[in-house]
Amino acid sequence: MSPVLEVSNLRVRFGQTAAVRGVSLRIQRGESHCLVGESGCGKSVTALAVMGLLARGAERQADVLRFHDHDLSQLNERGMSRLRGDKLAMIFQEPMTSLNPAYTIGSQMTEVLARHRRIDRRAARERAAELLGRVGITAPGLRLGQYPHQLSGGLRQRVMIATALLCDPELLIADEPTTALDVTVQAQILRLLQRLQRELGLALLLITHDLGIVARMAQRVSVMYAGQVVESAPVKALFAAPTHPYTRGLLECIPVPGTSRRDLPLGSIPGTVPRIAPGFVGCGFRDRCAQAAEVCAGTVPTQRMADDHAYLCRLAPGWSAAA
């Protein structure tokens, strides 16, 4: 089956910063793929590069950048804007800044339909109300007439999701969709995304820094660090046998309720995410890595734990069991 999204060797540069350095992803219909990593590792830039929404001055290159039958690397801005909000939709972290405060929910939602579908105003409004109901908003008629500031953060994010779904997208990219929300609301929004994905057969690319979300939402996971995917595996394999030292370090940093050893310090990774200049060679994690050796300054091999579990490191599969 051909994937909904196929990205191969994607590179993005902003002047003297190499933000994305050879990212490859494949997402099938109905699959949920999580892109996880800390801020500055290139997750959002990867998503924006797929959407064609990079800031001016960014340079994007890729061997393959394909959404269904569309070669995105060949599509001009006009072609991209026909896809965006239609078959290719995205929601962002901050539902307050991604909604226009000066327009009602109804006018912002129907604008999407007016743009992508030949549909009269009344039918557009009905469709908008239908979607609001679908994302669990009661009294959709009332909400359509309201302004963003009249809604809570959780409701605003539901409106964003409903808007993204108006034209039956095949791929939904969600960039930290629950980071600005309370934990209780986060659980509701994630359940909603999961339900919609099942019902609509959506492919979901979920960007997050939270490994708890990854564990419960993803089928497949790509761990990003310094612009590269350093480990990629099915979710169960990744958590059962995390192999890249960065993945392992990240897992040790998370305090887990009920398992906390208060007498011991939490695991942590020394230092911070580096900025990588174009032409950088070697492993981007080596300055923070306890396993670093001289060879890490050279070309790093891609190795495999299994056919579908790859990682980018000098260490042989199974090193962590011996360590």
Add this chain to the structure above:
Amino acid sequence: MTAAIALHDVRRSFISRGGMFAPDRVVRAVDGVSASLDPGGVLGIVGESGCGKSTLARIILGLLPASAGEVLVEGRPLDALDRRKRARLIQPVFQDPFSSLNPRQRVRDIVALPLAAQGGVPAEERGRRVAAMLERVGLSAAMAERLPAELSGGQRQRVAIARALVLRPRIVVCDEPTSALDVSVQAQILNLLAELRRDLGLTLVFISHNLAVVEHIATEVAVMYLGRFVEQAPVEALFRDPRHPYTRALLASVLTPEPGKGIPEVGLGESYPDPANIPAGCRFHPRCPVAEGRCAEMAPVGVTQAGRMVECVLEG
């Protein structure tokens, strides 16, 4: 033993102006909070945004007067202390190290400011103490000459901690100190705070929306909902046996990294708490998964038993 911090029925309300035609609204941000914290303890306060936890932090810091009630610090009323004395006793660490540090001052001057404001410390001595404190929080001497913009988020939070500790206060109030940081850096800062607390005998008030973080660092936990502590207990007891339905819902919504477990149904419904419109009866009843008819009518009274407090109509 005199409590490091004692709160007696502390309240704070704000008037929210309604605009040209709408009536003004009274927001009861902190609505009767009582607590007591022993010296050397860590009180973790958890709750959703808008529950009043930051308002409470500002009251404990003396940055905002309470509308009613009393705050005692080491047995003395907080409002009886002048600003300088207060600053020697209690210091804050805020969430956002990007906005809590003056962007035009060098790290050295930011950390020295509390000493300069107190007066009476010669410049040479100030320099020594600043250098010692920077080293203590894990910043190299070269960092002293930098501007905040030249530092990472974790380094900035270390500067904020150094500034808070340079007067050797006894109490530090941390309001979401790691929420703006990446997880690997969050762990560094949590470990640093735990270590400083142990070595310097600090008392901490630690405010967070992240229960897992609170479990790691607190000795006592208070769960706050619409301006009140609805449950308060030693940390092990609270996590082993949460009593209040809201505490249980909060715990259930933590997503632990366990694949295949799915997203929990927390059972809190769709309504959202509004501190300008606190429900009658139990303030949590519209969202409570186990509410009964009487919960809408009678306000619960806190029941204290074996060192823990629960404020629920259904309790006992």
